[in-house]
Each structure stands twice: as C-alpha cells, then as structure tokens.
Amino acid sequence: MAEDALQVADLRYRWPGQAPCLEIGRFSIAAGEHVFLHGPSGSGKSTLLALVGGVVLPERGTLQVLGTSLASLRPAARDRFRADRLGIVFQLFNLLPYLSALDNITLACRFSGARRQRAGDVSAEARRLARRLDLDDGVLARTASSLSVGQQQRVAAARALIGSPALIVADEPTSALDAQRQCGFIDLLMAECAHAGSALLFVSHDLRLARRFARTVSLDEINRAGGAQG
Amino acid sequence: MTATPWLVWKSLANRRLSAGLALLSIALAVTLLLGVERLRNDARSGFANTLSGTDLVVGARSGPVQLLLYSVFRMGDATNDIRWQSLETIAAQPLVKWVIPLSLGDSYRGYRVLGTDLRYFEHYRYGDRQPLAFADGKAFGEVFEAVLGAEVADALGHRIGDRIALSHGTGRASLNGHADKPFTVVGILARTGTPVDRTVHVRLQAIEAIHLDWTGGAPIPGLGLSAEETRKFDLSPKRVTAALVGLKSRAGVFRVQRFINEFRDEPLLAILPGATLQQLWGLFGIAERALLAISGLVVAVGLAGLVAVLVASLGERRRELAILRSLGAGPRQIFLLLASESLVLAIAGSALGVAMLYALVAALGPWLGARYGLTLGLYGLQPREWLLLAAVLAAALASSTVPALRAYRMSVADGMTIRI
Structure with a gap:
C-alpha cells in the first residue's frame, strides 16, 4: 500500500481522429487519500476515467495505477487488474436492472477472485456494507430496477467497496440525488473508504461538494489540452 | 469466468418474453424439420414394409404404379379385371409356388373390401416377411363371413360375431348397399401397420354372391335375392381384380413376368413390387426433398428471428x-x-422442439394412421435426426456470433462510458 494510488506524468490522450483532449503534466493520489477532482463537462474527465480504468491507453506519458503501468499489461490482464483493484461508481444507472440489490453488490466479486478472497464471506460482507450504507435486508432482496435512485447509488457504492479495492473511482455519483442526500452519500462513501483504507477519486462538476474533501484538484488547471471534450 | 453462466441465466430470465418467443420459434422450426424427416422416413418404411415375399403382382394391363396402388395400397380403382381362367393358368406354371387372388370394388364404411381366399392368410407377408396373424377369431369359412383388419375393428368397435353390411363401390357414403346380405365378423387380424389393417376380407364367393342380383353396377329391379337364396347359385369366381404371385425361386422371376406380360388370352401386366415401389417413391422424392428444404428454411427463419x-x-x-x-x-x-x-x-429451443415432436407424434400418430395409413413410430432419435439437430445447433452457433461480435465491438468502443 506504500505506492501511490494514482500517478500521472506527461500524459496525453486523443480519441481516434480527434485533437488531444487530455494533457496532464503531473497528478498523483497517495494511497488511501481522498481527492475531489473538479471537472465541468467537457474537461476530459470521462477520458481520464477511461485511462484510469485501463479501457484506453495513453498516447504518451506514464499512468500508474496502484504502482502498475496499465500500458504494460495485456488487455486481459488490464481487465483483471480493473476487476481486482478498482471500484467504480457511475453517475447513473449503475446496476444491472434484472439482478437483486444483493446480487448487484456481489457481482464485483464474481469477476474477481482477489476481491472475493478479501471479502471473505461475500454475502455477509455485502450485507455488512449495505447496513453501513443504510440499506436494510428488505432492500437487498429487491431487484435493482425497483429501487429509488438514492438506494441504487448506495448499492453501487457497496459494489465498488466490496472486497476493499485500493482505489475507488466515483464519476458524478451524486448528480442524481438531491442536495441533502448528496452530502449523506458522500459521508458514507468516505467513511467506508477510510474503513477499507481505499483511496478515493471523486469526480464532479459540482464544487459545493468539494468542501468535504481535504484536497481538491481542478481538471481544468492540470489539463493543458485545449479542445477537450467529454 | 464463473459469472458468465449465471449472468446468462439471469439476463435471459429478465427478458423471458422476447427470449421465450425466440425459443418457441426455434422449437417450432425444429419440430417441423424433424417432423418432416420422420414423416418421410416412416412413410418410406411403411411403404416398403407393405408387401414382402411377393415376387410378382398381376393385373389387367395398365400402368405399373397404378396396378401397385390399387392392388396393394387400396388406392384408386382398377381399370379392368382379369379372368379367373388366366389366374389358374398362371398358377399352373411350374415356377409358380402360390397365387393369391384379389377382388376389389366394394367397401364397408369407407374401408375397402377385399375378396380373396385362404391362400391370402397363408402366403401374404409384410415387413420383414412376417405372416398375418389373428388377434381374435379365425379365417372365414362360410360365404357370408368376414375378417377385419385391426384398424377397421378398432375404429368401428367391431368384435367377433358382429353383423356388418357392405356397400357397393368405394365411396364412404355409397347409397347402393348390400344391406340385404349381411356378413358376420369371424376374425380380426393383428395390427400390421399396412393397408391390410384397413381392409375387410371376405371370400371370393361372397363377392360373387352379393353381386348376383346386380348388373352394370346397379341392383336388378325386382330381383332381390336373400343371402340364403344365393347359396343355390354357382358362386365360383369368374373374374378377379389382381393377384399376388409367389415363385419357388426368385431366379425365375423374369421368365414368369415375361410369360404373363405376353399372355395370349388377355392383356395382362406383371410387375416386380420392389422395383415399382422404388419408382413410386421416386415420384414422391421431389416433393419430399422440397418439404425438407422448406423446413430447413423455416429453421433459418427461426434462427434469424433469434439473432x-x-x-x-x-x-x-x-x-x-x-x-x-x-x-x-x-x-x-x-x-x-x-x-x-x-x-x-x-x-433449449431444440430440446423443446424434440419434446413437441414426440408429443405431436403421440397425439396425432393414431389419427394419422387411421386416416392416412401413415404409421408414425414413437422411437428414439435416429442418426439422421441427430445430424439434423447438430446442423441446427451448428447454424445457431454460427448465427450467435452476430450479436456476440456486435456486443464485442460495442464494449471495445464504449469501454466503461455509459451511453444512454
């Protein structure tokens, strides 16, 4: 856990046939650190997340996630790395609608033996996390499509947290929630990340949420690319 | 990797309506494909099994297929009779072992009536040279006694001792009846899966007797003979419709055939039943292949629907x-x-299709047998049927790559970006 959760140097990426949308000189997140990354839409945050997730590779420069350069891994190993070491929460529609909330949480462990092992009793761990996130057992049994948006986001958070991945990436996870619930959700997420010792990269356009974080970084400031999109 | 089967199951269960319909369309296509194949097979073997051990079929000169159809399959009608005298001449040939006379033209509630004699029960063979057996009763002895095929007895619920009245001609609703001369059922044959099952057998003399007071296809007005009165007449047969001939040795078959075909007293035709069956089957072959091709197309449509x-x-x-x-x-x-x-x-669709096929055969088999003489067997899947199933699955495997490749490309292009 000594290595940084994320280390970026001289990174550049362009989507095929487009101008570079991401050029970052230096950016890092320490192990266990919680960082608020402020990125209005069009600042290149989706691209940065795709790079962190290893779905795309940098055109230039280095990107190390938890001490591993994703570019050095083969595609299948990158998928494995993502399954084992990263927890991701999206803005909306995080869950497979036809699975129960519990199945959605444990889905992460189905794709990763490492997370399954770290979680121990997967079902019990899922229930523990759910309780910490204010989801009772009745909610867990229901299918994801029947949950409220707030419940869905908490289930998504539980799925990202299960098996204690070293880096949690949250992409606008609160934009579908009202202001009151936003703060509650962030507190729960941060508390659980702290409990698991996971680093948290929280990406949002909404600066009001930044107050709760010790460190805020603006993507506009670190991204030197001009015509950034997405 | 363990996630895949579980997700497949959950995801399909979630879309059970569309998935169920796709599955059903495949099941129906498979049922049709295997059904056609089975019908084809059973019809073919049913055909081939109808007659065995008979070396020649003899009738008045007409087409070989026509002769075979009316003499063996009880389909259609003879254009002409042959004289009893000719039959006796043929039977007297040194190479000939036996002759079975066949006299057709009457019916009993839609079933053909066959006038013959005891040689029929002795020499007739079907399937793998199986002789006819009695399920109940015995062969006819008296003039007004009848032996029913299994199907006739089953369908009409006849038992030994029942009295039945034949009709003139072969129509189901024949108005011209022979009700004045009823027959007694004395025997019921065991099931053979051949047209024998759908035949009412009587003595040749009975055919003569019921037509004594008839001329030109209609009763002679005023001359109504009772069954008792007919006994006073000479009932020995004068003409028959056709005959089955068995030889002492197959080697002489062409010699006897030539003898009959060049018969001096009247124009006769002798055919080798096996060869003519082949010819007949050749006629059906085209339709049969077309049917199979169509069911293949239905499978393609089903798979296209799935994709x-x-x-x-x-x-x-x-x-x-x-x-x-x-x-x-x-x-x-x-x-x-x-x-x-x-x-x-x-x-799953193929499995359901096979299950539906068996359900259908079980449900419709007896009706098809009774109505069309098609015996559908409830036997296991044949090698050719397995082959067809394998072909369906191979086609399914090939077509499954279409959505799979598309999903693959989508997931590479989209990555984790959620686009709605």
Whole structure:
C-alpha cells in the first residue's frame, strides 16, 4: 500500500481522429487519500476515467495505477487488474436492472477472485456494507430496477467497496440525488473508504461538494489540452 | 469466468418474453424439420414394409404404379379385371409356388373390401416377411363371413360375431348397399401397420354372391335375392381384380413376368413390387426433398428471428455491457455472454422442439394412421435426426456470433462510458 494510488506524468490522450483532449503534466493520489477532482463537462474527465480504468491507453506519458503501468499489461490482464483493484461508481444507472440489490453488490466479486478472497464471506460482507450504507435486508432482496435512485447509488457504492479495492473511482455519483442526500452519500462513501483504507477519486462538476474533501484538484488547471471534450 | 453462466441465466430470465418467443420459434422450426424427416422416413418404411415375399403382382394391363396402388395400397380403382381362367393358368406354371387372388370394388364404411381366399392368410407377408396373424377369431369359412383388419375393428368397435353390411363401390357414403346380405365378423387380424389393417376380407364367393342380383353396377329391379337364396347359385369366381404371385425361386422371376406380360388370352401386366415401389417413391422424392428444404428454411427463419431479438436488445443493453466492463469483464467475456445466450436459446429451443415432436407424434400418430395409413413410430432419435439437430445447433452457433461480435465491438468502443 506504500505506492501511490494514482500517478500521472506527461500524459496525453486523443480519441481516434480527434485533437488531444487530455494533457496532464503531473497528478498523483497517495494511497488511501481522498481527492475531489473538479471537472465541468467537457474537461476530459470521462477520458481520464477511461485511462484510469485501463479501457484506453495513453498516447504518451506514464499512468500508474496502484504502482502498475496499465500500458504494460495485456488487455486481459488490464481487465483483471480493473476487476481486482478498482471500484467504480457511475453517475447513473449503475446496476444491472434484472439482478437483486444483493446480487448487484456481489457481482464485483464474481469477476474477481482477489476481491472475493478479501471479502471473505461475500454475502455477509455485502450485507455488512449495505447496513453501513443504510440499506436494510428488505432492500437487498429487491431487484435493482425497483429501487429509488438514492438506494441504487448506495448499492453501487457497496459494489465498488466490496472486497476493499485500493482505489475507488466515483464519476458524478451524486448528480442524481438531491442536495441533502448528496452530502449523506458522500459521508458514507468516505467513511467506508477510510474503513477499507481505499483511496478515493471523486469526480464532479459540482464544487459545493468539494468542501468535504481535504484536497481538491481542478481538471481544468492540470489539463493543458485545449479542445477537450467529454 | 464463473459469472458468465449465471449472468446468462439471469439476463435471459429478465427478458423471458422476447427470449421465450425466440425459443418457441426455434422449437417450432425444429419440430417441423424433424417432423418432416420422420414423416418421410416412416412413410418410406411403411411403404416398403407393405408387401414382402411377393415376387410378382398381376393385373389387367395398365400402368405399373397404378396396378401397385390399387392392388396393394387400396388406392384408386382398377381399370379392368382379369379372368379367373388366366389366374389358374398362371398358377399352373411350374415356377409358380402360390397365387393369391384379389377382388376389389366394394367397401364397408369407407374401408375397402377385399375378396380373396385362404391362400391370402397363408402366403401374404409384410415387413420383414412376417405372416398375418389373428388377434381374435379365425379365417372365414362360410360365404357370408368376414375378417377385419385391426384398424377397421378398432375404429368401428367391431368384435367377433358382429353383423356388418357392405356397400357397393368405394365411396364412404355409397347409397347402393348390400344391406340385404349381411356378413358376420369371424376374425380380426393383428395390427400390421399396412393397408391390410384397413381392409375387410371376405371370400371370393361372397363377392360373387352379393353381386348376383346386380348388373352394370346397379341392383336388378325386382330381383332381390336373400343371402340364403344365393347359396343355390354357382358362386365360383369368374373374374378377379389382381393377384399376388409367389415363385419357388426368385431366379425365375423374369421368365414368369415375361410369360404373363405376353399372355395370349388377355392383356395382362406383371410387375416386380420392389422395383415399382422404388419408382413410386421416386415420384414422391421431389416433393419430399422440397418439404425438407422448406423446413430447413423455416429453421433459418427461426434462427434469424433469434439473432434479430438479441441484436435488437443490444441497444438497450449497452449500459449493462459498460457496467460489466467496469467490473472487469473483458470484451471476450462480453462476446461469450452474448454467444451463450443465443446458444442456450437454440439448445433449449431444440430440446423443446424434440419434446413437441414426440408429443405431436403421440397425439396425432393414431389419427394419422387411421386416416392416412401413415404409421408414425414413437422411437428414439435416429442418426439422421441427430445430424439434423447438430446442423441446427451448428447454424445457431454460427448465427450467435452476430450479436456476440456486435456486443464485442460495442464494449471495445464504449469501454466503461455509459451511453444512454
């Protein structure tokens, strides 16, 4: 856990046939650190997340996630790395609608033996996390499509947290929630990340949420690319 | 990897309506394909099994196929009779072992009546040279006694001792009856799966007797003879419709055939039943292959429907694929997921299709047998049927790559980006 959760140097990426949308000189997140990354839409945050997730590779420069350069891994190993070491929460529609909330949480462990092992009793761990996130057992049994948006986001958070991945990436996870619930959700997420010792990269356009974080970084400031999109 | 079968199951269960319909279309296509194949097979073997051990079929000169149809399959009518005298001449040939006379033209409630003699029960063979056996009773002895085929007895619920009245001609609703001279059922044959089952057998003399007071196809007005009165007349047969001939040795078959075909007293035709059956089957062959080709096309349509359903669903499932990607599923796993979905549907559909086939055979088999003389067997899947099933599954495997490849490309292009 000594290595940084994320280390970026001289990174550049362009989507095929487009101008570079991401050029970052230096950016890092320490192990266990919680960082608020402020990125209005069009600042290149989706691209940065795709790079962190290893779905795309940098055109230039280095990107190390938890001490591993994703570019050095083969595609299948990158998928494995993502399954084992990263927890991701999206803005909306995080869950497979036809699975129960519990199945959605444990889905992460189905794709990763490492997370399954770290979680121990997967079902019990899922229930523990759910309780910490204010989801009772009745909610867990229901299918994801029947949950409220707030419940869905908490289930998504539980799925990202299960098996204690070293880096949690949250992409606008609160934009579908009202202001009151936003703060509650962030507190729960941060508390659980702290409990698991996971680093948290929280990406949002909404600066009001930044107050709760010790460190805020603006993507506009670190991204030197001009015509950034997405 | 363990996630895939579970997800396939959950995802299909979630889309049970569209998946169920796709599955049903495949099941129906498979039922049709195997049904046609089975019908074809059973019809062919039923045909081939109708007659065995007979070396020649003799009738008045006409077409070989026509002769075979009316003499053996009880289909259609003879254009002409042959004289009893000719039959005796043929029977007297040194190479000839036996002759079975056949006299057709009357019916009993839609079933053909066959006038013959005891040689029929002795020499007639079907299937693998099986002789006729009595399920109940015995062969006819008296003039007004009848032996029923299994089907006739079953369908009409006749038992030994029942009295039946024949009709003139072969129509089901024949107005001209022979009700004045009823027959007594004395025997019921065991089931053979051949036209014998649908035949009422009486003595040649009976055919003569019921037509004593008839001329030119109609009763002679005023001359109504009772059954008792007919006994006073000479009932020895004068003409028959056809005859089956058995030889002492197959080697002489062409010699006897030539003798009959060049018969001096009247124009006769002798055919080798096996060869003519082949000829007959050749006629059906084209229709049969066309039917199989059509059912093959139906399978293709079913699979196309399956692909369409899965491809159409991909649009809505982009999000789902992105979530799976974010959880560490590789594009290959996405491919596998989609391919397995089509395969599961195809396999389940085929299994359901086979089950439906057996249900259908069990339900419709007896009716088809009674109505059309088609005996459908409830036997296991034949090698050719397995082959057809394998072909369906291979086609399903090939077509499953369409949605799978599309999902693969989508998941590579979209990555974890959730596009709605």
